[in-house]
Amino acid sequence: MEYVQVKMSPEGIPTAVLCEGREWVVGAEMVRWFERVSWWEEQRRMPKGLGRVDVEVLQLQVRLGRNPHSALTTMVLERDGLGGGWRRRVSLAGAA
Secondary structure, X not given: OEEEEEEEOOOXXXXXXXXXXXXXXXXXOOEEEEEEOOHHHOOOOOOOOOOOOEXXXXXXEEEEEOOOOOOOEEEEEEEOXXXXXXXXXXXXXXXX
């Protein structure tokens, strides 16, 4: 997974994603959910500093740049619990 920068509105709603030097503008309402972290599958103890058992996930419909006619792409982002940033799990072109 690669790190991305998510621009937010004053209300905390994602407006754009900066990824690989390009800006992807959010073109539809986001979907947000939380998933259980299965840390025990890879480690015997919960990692130090990891005081969470859930991870926040965003599914965004984004378009490249500010062209309202460009195709929507689905991006799935996961919040990094330690640093608070976002990582891109997957992008699905034409899945909108």
